[in-house]
Amino acid sequence: MLNKLAASELVLNDDGSVYHLNLLPEDIAGKIMLVGDPDRVPKVSKYFDKIEIKKNKREFYTHTGTLRGERITVMSTGIGTENIDIVMNELDALVNIDLKNKEFKSEHTTLELFRMGTCGSVNPDVEVDNMLVTENVVGLDGLMHFYQDYEFENEFSRNFMEKFPYEKIKPMLYFSDWSKEIGDYYKDAKYHGNTATFPGFYAPQGRQLRLKALDDQFLETLNDLGVTNFEMETSAIYGLSKLLGHKAITVNSVIANRRRGEFSADHAASERNMIEWVLERIIK
Numbered sequence: 001m002l003n004k005l006a007a008s009e010l011v012l013n014d015d016g017s018v019y020h021l022n023l024l025p026e027d028i029a030g031k032i033m034l035v036g037d038p039d040r041v042p043k044v045s046k047y048f049d050k051i052e053i054k055k056n057k058r059e060f061y062t063h064t065g066t067l068r069g070e071r072i073t074v075m076s077t078g079i080g081t082e083n084i085d086i087v088m089n090e091l092d093a094l095v096n097i098d099l100k101n102k103e104f105k106s107e108h109t110t111l112e113l114f115r116m117g118t119c120g121s122v123n124p125d126v127e128v129d130n131m132l133v134t135e136n137v138v139g140l141d142g143l144m145h146f147y148q149d150y151e152f153e154n155e156f157s158r159n160f161m162e163k164f165p166y167e168k169i170k171p172m173l174y175f176s177d178w179s180k181e182i183g184d185y186y187k188d189a190k191y192h193g194n195t196a197t198f199p200g201f202y203a204p205q206g207r208q209l210r211l212k213a214l215d216d217q218f219l220e221t222l223n224d225l226g227v228t229n230f231e232m233e234t235s236a237i238y239g240l241s242k243l244l245g246h247k248a249i250t251v252n253s254v255i256a257n258r259r260r261g262e263f264s265a266d267h268a269a270s271e272r273n274m275i276e277w278v279l280e281r282i283i284k
């Protein structure tokens with residue numbers, strides 16, 4: 001592989017910022033909170049001592065500032081692993097590629113990435129309005145098939161692969177790199193579990209409005225394979241972090257208990273609790 005990247009591969013805006021995120025290297029901190037919803041960004045940054053940078057393009061909103069004196073960034077990713085592909089590659093480019101010369105840097109910089117999202121539980125005992133940390137993730141979205149060397153495994157993934165009954169869906173399995181150093185921030189979370197990431201909210205997560213999903217027993221089957229909860233980003237965050245050499249961890253607030261048919265009575269409060277819970281732990 002050539003060291004110098006062509007203009008078509010590492011695309012930059014006129015001011016030298018990365019194409020979709022619209023950011024320059026100095027715009028981000030080493031600790032980055034990733035949230036799906038752009039409206040969640042100001043709900044997080046309002047706790048900062050001060051906000052230095054506010055930038056956006058499309059669904060990617062970024063605020064960087066300080067909290068208790070430490071520099072921190074919060075960024076929205078929008079929904080889905082295809083957005084995470086962009087976020088992860090462009091964040092990595094900001095720290096590990098010399099954007100002016102379009103060359104890889106000789107020294108690697110590791111980012112700490114904290115996804116803070118919402119999810120639905122498929123274990124009936126996992127109650128709404130609580131925090132669930134992802135230890136293992138199974139990606140049913142397909143993104144990582146496009147990269148080399150993505151396959152990681154552990155006991156959870158081996159069991160899942162062996163027993164997954166749906167031939168048309170090719171599962172992608174990642175052994176989560178919720179690296180212990182940053183996993184420790186969240187050791188008192190009510191739940192630690194195995195997350196499944198999907199390329200959709202409705203049939204891919206077993207929801208049936210006017211259209212039938214693949215299998216009426218989808219939730220039970222996934223839960224029997226050890227899956228605790230469903231969402232739409234973590235497989236790509238963990239998979240690409242592992243390949244690019246970053247540390248990542250996801251905590252989701254459980255807003256739906258799919259097996260009991262329950263939805264959080266006040267999901268704004270649930271979101272606020274999660275934001276405060278995370279901020280207290282990642283910056284002391």
Ligand code: R1P
Pocket residue numbers: 035036037078079080116117118119201231232233
């Ligand atoms: C679906 O409503 C969205 O909510 C969850 C899912 O992963 C998906 O992005 O995450 P966020 O709350 O971070 O958006």
Ligand code: URA
Pocket residue numbers: 118119120121201205230231232255256
């Ligand atoms: N986000 C999801 O992707 N699924 C849910 O059920 C709730 C939040």
